[in-house]
Amino acid sequence: MRLYLDEKHERLRAGVRAFAEGEVAPVAARLDEESRFPWDNVAKMAERGYFGVNVPTEYGGLGLDYLSYLLVIEELSRVDASHGITVSAHSTLGMSPILSFGTEAQRRRYVPLLATGTVLGGFGLTEPGSGSDSARSRTVAVRENGDWKLSGSKIFITHAGVGEVFVVTAVTDRDAGPRGISSFIVTKPTTDPEEAARVGVGHAEELAPYTPGVRAGKKEDKMGWRASDTRELVLDDAEVSRGDLLGDEGEGFINFMKTLDAGRIGISALALGLAQGALDEALRFSGVRRQFDRPIRDFQGVQFALADMATEIEAGRHLTYHAAWLKERGEPYGKQASMAKLYTSELAMRTTTRAVQLMGGYGYTNEYPVERMMRDAKICEIGEGTSEIQRMVIARTLFREEEPRPTI
Numbered sequence: 118m119r120l121y122l123d124e125k126h127e128r129l130r131a132g133v134r135a136f137a138e139g140e141v142a143p144v145a146a147r148l149d150e151e152s153r154f155p156w157d158n159v160a161k162m163a164e165r166g167y168f169g170v171n172v173p174t175e176y177g178g179l180g181l182d183y184l185s186y187l188l189v190i191e192e193l194s195r196v197d198a199s200h201g202i203t204v205s206a207h208s209t210l211g212m213s214p215i216l217s218f219g220t221e222a223q224r225r226r227y228v229p230l231l232a233t234g235t236v237l238g239g240f241g242l243t244e245p246g247s248g249s250d251s252a253r254s255r256t257v258a259v260r261e262n263g264d265w266k267l268s269g270s271k272i273f274i275t276h277a278g279v280g281e282v283f284v285v286t287a288v289t290d291r292d293a294g295p296r297g298i299s300s301f302i303v304t305k306p307t308t309d310p311e312e313a314a315r316v317g318v319g320h321a322e323e324l325a326p327y328t329p330g331v332r333a334g335k336k337e338d339k340m341g342w343r344a345s346d347t348r349e350l351v352l353d354d355a356e357v358s359r360g361d362l363l364g365d366e367g368e369g370f371i372n373f374m375k376t377l378d379a380g381r382i383g384i385s386a387l388a389l390g391l392a393q394g395a396l397d398e399a400l401r402f403s404g405v406r407r408q409f410d411r412p413i414r415d416f417q418g419v420q421f422a423l424a425d426m427a428t429e430i431e432a433g434r435h436l437t438y439h440a441a442w443l444k445e446r447g448e449p450y451g452k453q454a455s456m457a458k459l460y461t462s463e464l465a466m467r468t469t470t471r472a473v474q475l476m477g478g479y480g481y482t483n484e485y486p487v488e489r490m491m492r493d494a495k496i497c498e499i500g501e502g503t504s505e506i507q508r509m510v511i512a513r514t515l516f517r518e519e520e521p522r523p524t525i
């Protein structure tokens with residue numbers, strides 16, 4: 118991976134790996150079992166700057182590149198995907214739209230709080246009737262005396278409970294299709310004030326007064342990513358000031374789609390981490406588990422499985438880093454981001470399932486992390502655009518790129 122990574126990247130990777138193995142691995146199974154948000158580790162990750170890796174230092178970030186950010190996600194997810202998505206959803210989904218499309222005043226007000234991990238952010242696009250077809254939003258924003266009133270419901274929103282700053286979409290012109298959707302910044306207090314006070318991050322008095330009418334709904338009980346917070350975000354005649362319109366009116370949907378292009382590389386890094394973690398476990402196990410008087414890795418069938426897993430992970434890593442490399446250089450990267458997300462999500466599912474198989478009954482129990490990894494992998498094929506949607510995006514780009522041919 119020398120093509121993409123320099124020594125600074127490798128040092129960062131080693132640091133995150135040490136953190137993940139030292140602080141995340143011992144608690145991951147319990148947090149998953151209890152479906153509990155990792156507040157203690159959120160505070161430790163905030164201290165290390167993981168919530169603002171690629172944010173310029175003037176806004177409170179570490180000022181590193183996008184690949185550095187991906188390495189943080191990959192290494193956290195190698196041990197626990199819930200920690201990975203906590204950083205990823207906050208960074209690319211919740212914070213980056215403010216950095217990319219916000220005014221200087223919005224950046225100054227919100228980004229330092231988010232980049233330092235003082236509060237957590239989220240992204241509200243999905244609604245009960247509009248998932249993959251996200252342009253069919255029912256949430257509306259009506260102008261009142263120059264300010265806005267938002268009504269609607271966003272579902273499956275990462276950090277809707279624990280978080281305090283959100284970017285959301287709402288229809289501002291019903292007749293303009295996707296061009297009639299705008300985006301807004303809304304705030305609400307965390308649903309875990311005691312935990313936030315205990316660990317010292319998660320709540321910022323400076324945000325008060327919060328947006329009236331914004332609240333978190335019921336927490337989802339999920340198959341995987343169980344230590345990540347997923348809830349409804351309710352906008353009940355939410356009173357949003359004119360200064361919290363994000364980007365130009367009518368540009369919200371387009372800006373959210375651009376945000377998802379980058380977000381998909383983040384999910385790709387997360388899926389890659391999961392696959393690598395599952396391979397590491399299976400590899401270790403295959404050396405100590407003995408059957409028929411020998412370690413199971415002596416069997417060619419086991420060796421072939423491990424070799425295929427490692428080869429596919431290497432291919433996925435190239436796709437992921439290449440998409441990030443294109444993004445860093447300001448080149449078009451939407452197709453490569455979708456390819457990376459599609460490939461690594463399906464790879465994570467395949468690899469974690471194979472790891473369980475290679476570990477037999479032990480792999481199926483929560484004595485080993487691969488059963489959790491297998492459950493955590495599934496959502497990678499669904500969130501931030503399902504695998505089917507990635508295939509649609511890739512095919513559409515192929516058609517656009519096709520050389521015109523003379524008609525017969």
Ligand SMILES: Cc1cc2nc3c(=O)[nH]c(=O)nc-3n(C[C@H](O)[C@H](O)[C@H](O)COP(=O)(O)OP(=O)(O)OC[C@H]3O[C@@H](n4cnc5c(N)ncnc54)[C@H](O)[C@@H]3O)c2cc1C
Nearest residue numbers: 240241242243248249273274275347499500501502503505
């Ligand atoms: C844990 C979790 C966290 C999430 N976090 C967030 C978040 O922070 N913010 C946010 O806005 N959303 C979030 N989501 C929502 C997620 O992005 C959506 O679930 C996802 O986009 C799919 O939408 P849907 O669930 O409505 O499925 P649907 O769109 O109803 O899809 C159902 C099935 O139909 C298929 N399908 C739909 N259209 C087509 C088509 N044209 N061609 C072929 N197949 C098609 C889909 O691929 C899928 O298999 C989260 C979801 C989960 C579960």
